[in-house]
Structure formats: C-alpha cells, structure tokens
Amino acid sequence: MADVRVTIQRDSEREERVVTTGTTAAGLFEGDRAVVAARIGGQLRDLACPLADGDEVEPVEITSQDGLDILRHSTAHVLAQAVQELFPEAKLGIGPPIRDGFYYDFDVAEPFTPEDLKRLEKRMQQIQKQGQLFSRRVTTDEDARAELADEPYKLELIGLKGAAGDAAEGAEAEVGAGELTIYDNLDAKSGDLCWRDLCRGPHLPTTRHIPAFRLMRSAAAYWRGSEKNKQLQRVYGTAWPTKEELKAHLDFLAEAEKRDHRRLGQELDLFSVPDELGSGLAVFHPKGGVVRKVMEDYSRRRHEESGYDFVNTPHITKTKLFETSGHLPNYAESMFPPMELDGQEYMLKAMNCPMHNLIFRSRGRSYRELPLRLFEFGTVYRYEKSGVVHGLTRARGFTQDDSHIYCTKEQMPEELDSLLTFVLDLLRDYGLTDFELELSTRDPESDKFLGGEAEWEEATEALRQAAAKQDLPLVPDPGGAAFYGPKISVQAKDAIGRSWQMSTIQVDFQQPARFGLEYTAADGSRQQPVMIHRALFGSIERFFAVLLEHYAGAFPAWLAPVQALGIPIGDDHVPYLAEFAAEARARGLRVEVDSSSDRMQKKIRNAQKAKIPFMVIAGDEDVANGAVSFRYRDGSQKNGIPREEALREIADVVERRVQV
Structure with missing residues (x-):
C-alpha cells in the first residue's frame, strides 16, 4: 500500500491529507452524511471514485446546487x-x-x-x-x-x-x-x-x-x-x-396555484383566451380593460413628465425591414411566416425598433434634439411553440411599452443612469420592491453577435457603471446578450419570492449603422447616434399577469377595476348609495352599487370574492345621519363615516397607491 497525498478544499480552506492507495472519496468524508459526491480535479464524481496522488478534492453537500x-x-x-x-x-x-x-x-x-x-x-x-x-x-x-x-x-x-x-x-x-x-x-x-x-x-x-x-x-x-x-x-x-x-x-x-393568473383571470372576469382566436392570443374583458388602461395611463403620464415623445407604428411591414435590422436572420423562428401582397412579402411586426429607426431617419437630426426618446405601446406578434405558450406570460400577440432613445456617446452614461433609475422607480410605484440586476454580455466564441469587440466593451462597461449606482446585486449572464448589444435585465421578486424578468435596457451600436442613422454634430460633422432599447413592463400582458399573481387578484385600490361597491341593507337604501356612487364617479373614482335581489350577506360574499377594496354599506341609520359604513377586504369594519369623509378616504387611498 502506497501513500496518496490529496488536498481537501472546503470554501477557502485547504487541508493536506495522506491516505492509502484505493481510498475513495467516500472514505475521505466518512461519517459526513451531508456529503453525497465530490469534485475531483474540477470534475463531479461519485463518492465511490478512488483517489489518485495529487488530487484536489472538494466535498459536494446535498444542500448545494x-x-x-x-x-x-x-x-x-x-x-x-x-x-x-x-x-x-x-x-x-x-x-x-x-x-x-x-x-x-x-x-x-x-x-x-x-x-x-x-x-x-x-x-x-x-x-x-x-x-x-x-x-x-x-x-x-x-x-x-x-x-x-x-x-x-x-x-x-x-x-x-x-x-x-x-x-x-x-x-x-x-x-x-x-x-x-x-x-x-x-x-x-x-x-x-x-x-x-x-x-x-x-x-x-x-x-x-x-x-x-x-x-x-x-x-x-x-x-x-x-x-x-x-x-x-x-x-x-x-x-x-x-x-x-x-x-x-x-x-x-x-x-x-392559488395565484395563477389564468385562474384568477377567469374568476375575476378579467381576460380570456378564446379557442376561436388561437393559442397565445388573449382578449381583455371590461374589468381587465380597466386595470390595463390604468396601468397604461399612469405609465404614459410618467413618460410624458420625463420627456418622451409618443409615436405609433403599424402591425405589418415589408419583410425587407427585418432583413435590414438583422432580426430576420437571427429571430426567424420566432416570427410568423411572411404573406404575399401585391407581389411583395409582408410580415407581422415582431419588434418595434426598426420602425422607430425609420421615424428617426425621416428627416435630418441635430445634436440639439438629442437625446430623442421615442415611446410606443406597440403590439407585436411572435410565433411561440404551443408547448411554451402560457397564459399572458408567454403569448403570441402582446403589447410592449417600448421606447428607443437616440443619444450621443457622450450622453450615453448619464442617459443609462437616469433611465435605470426611472425604470426602478416606476416598478416600485406598481408595488414591486425587491430587485436584482442581470448583465447579459457577448460570447466571444459565438458568431451570432454583430460588431467589434471594442464597441461591445464600451457598451457593456457603460451598463455596468449604471448598474453599480443602484446599489443592487448584479448577476452576470455571459453570452445572453442580444445580437446587437449587451443588456441589463431587472429581475423582480413577487410577494411569494418568485423572480420575474421585468424591464430590459440594451445598448445598440449596430442598428444605427445598419439603418444609416445620423445627426449633425456641433462641429457640422455627421455622426452616428447610440441607440438604447428599453421595455419597462416587457409587455403589458405579462406585467398584468405578474401583478395579478403578486397581489393574488387583490389589486390596490388605484389599480382595482371596482374601487368601491355600494351594498344596501335593503332596497330602500339603493337610491342613497346611487347618489354616493355618482359623487364618487364625479371625482374620478370607480364605484358601483349592487342593486340585485340578493341578500346583503351574499352581496358581501360576492364583493369579497371579487376582491373589491371598499364595501360601502348603508342602512336606515346611515341614511338618517348622511353617513356610510366601510367593510374592508380583511373583514374589518368602520361604521358611521360621514359621506364626505368616506369619499376622501377612498380618494386618498387611490392617490397614495397603497393597499387596504
């Protein structure tokens, strides 16, 4: 029996040990039931693997990945x-x-x-x-x-x-x-x-x-x-x-499963995916349409305040546009096949960016116009295999809140910094607060990526510096970049700890070159702008689904399709609550009255199932005193609230975007 010298590596600690010929990794870690395998010379091996002289051995515990x-x-x-x-x-x-x-x-x-x-x-x-x-x-x-x-x-x-x-x-x-x-x-x-x-x-x-x-x-x-x-x-x-x-x-x-957006979408009458339309193609019902409109309206307002210009582009284009952008060679499998019209091939729009490039190129641009921030709620269509289509989170037709920022290279660092801050602040407004960032970079061994190494490094470093200022974890994603440039993805955790990819920010030197985009610099020369791609929600549909699951259907009042429901104790109290609802609607609140023939307790149960934030109850005493009673989603109740005070409370909760 000869001596065999091995090194045991545990995290940062190293231990030299001498064993005999034929000793296995199991013998090395005998008695430690947490160890189920070993990494020997960098390779994962069974514990039954015999050790050789000079081996470096790392125990693999069952709790490790x-x-x-x-x-x-x-x-x-x-x-x-x-x-x-x-x-x-x-x-x-x-x-x-x-x-x-x-x-x-x-x-x-x-x-x-x-x-x-x-x-x-x-x-x-x-x-x-x-x-x-x-x-x-x-x-x-x-x-x-x-x-x-x-x-x-x-x-x-x-x-x-x-x-x-x-x-x-x-x-x-x-x-x-x-x-x-x-x-x-x-x-x-x-x-x-x-x-x-x-x-x-x-x-x-x-x-x-x-x-x-x-x-x-x-x-x-x-x-x-x-x-x-x-x-x-x-x-x-x-x-x-x-x-x-x-x-x-x-x-x-x-x-x-309780939070599954497909289940909640049906229970709360928000959306459906009819067989007649096809897999991955959803329709929003009136209540879902309200939530979607509120989401879009708030986002639109914030973008207006931040200097974005709103544009609109068609749903179909000549195929050549996607050849110019480089999408057709790289993403053909994710695009619907072309159709022939008037002797030319057309395709459903799969990306908004090529059309935004045409808007930039439609006339001469000066450096004084930059950064130019174009924004669109643009509907796109992508062919997803039937096995991966999943409700609203993986659809074939969806609307991106898509923006493309054209700026100078000198403006790029500051623009990325402010853009990432804008994105995170807006996501927080919708109730997501736990983030990490993922930096997707180029794989130098792949021929998929366009452009030279120097410009990729410049773009990657600009993104890395912008991410560093947010004081959030930054996770590397080698090889995960788009073909035209690196990107930062915002990963957000929901209420039960699941991580969702939300916003993406991509730096692109390639499409401006492919489309011949130029602006006139201060010295009169013609320069190529940097293009920054940014989808804040990713898609309206997917973000809708994430919020629906995050809140388990109990949207905060500002997003809820019905913010308050009037529940009369008896039929005689319906007119009084109808007046209350009319006053509320005049203030921009979404208030309805349940005037059905159901008994009051059933109306309350229905409102709870519908996850309505405020139940506004009125009986003889409330009518006599010009008041109402509140019942909240958690079952608590507050009685005898003067009408004006009740209206202010609902409006205040909506304005502050808080949960009740």
Missing part, C-alpha cells in the same frame, strides 16, 4: 426503474434534473393516469428503502448498443455522443464527449443487478440517500423537443434534502 442536482437526477433514475417494473414495455427517454425537481420521458402505450403516479410513487419508496447501490461502469459504444438493444432512444443518444449541440436539453446527463458509462442499480446485500441506465452521473451512493420526494404530474413531450419526433410521456417530480423542505415546497406550489 450540485448536490441538489445529483439528488434529483438519482431520484429520476428511481422513477425510471419503477416505471419499467410496473410497465415492462416502457422505453426510456431522458431524465435530467431541473429547477426544483426532475423529469423522465417514457414511450408508453397509454398516458399515465393520477392512479399510475400513485403506484409509481409507492414503488419508488420501496426502492428507496432497499438502499440499492448506484454503481458506475465504463463501457464502449459497441457494448452499450448490445446491452441497450431494446432501448431505441438510448441507442440514438449513443449515436450523438460527442456531437455538440445535437443532443436535446437534458441529454447531456446521458452522454457526452468523454467515456461512455452505464449506471447499475445493485441490490445492497446480494450485489445482483436490479436495473440499469445509460448515464454520465454522478449519483448518490445509494437510494437510501434520497430523503424526500414526490411525483407531481405527467404531460406529453416531444422526443428531443422537436415536433417532428414522437410524443412521449413526461413524468415530473421533486426531491429535497429533508421532508420539511419538501413540505415547504409543496406549500409554496399550492400558494402559487
């Missing part, structure tokens, strides 16, 4: 084993970890039912308790093909080994450019083979190391994400380091 991915990928394998035991004819697709969970795709004769998922989960629990070993085995392409001859999808993945970019998302968990491996699930006592799968790993030491999991749902999914391929059945699950964390996650999902 790598540890969670390993836990969830191992649980996906247990799911696949359970499926093939209960459904022997099932063929295996892929089973990667995903955010908060995992999935596995199967080719089965019939879709899985909720009862099937219960049976599968029970069998998974039995496998978990058996403590089966995850055992890694290196194989050759030829041997793997022979061993997996009955698994057509695995054979296809073997054929893709090392073919960068060809495998679907998640397939990298199965094969890669390196050696091919199979994981055997072995009986802990006898060592007999229980199940096997093509996989790169790593995995947990045994199935007993899976603390808590739950199968969530099943859905159809095309093999390798292509509609040209066969539709498989995908089973989703989640797995966590403790039962308490699993319960917390399930509670979170239950709360998120």
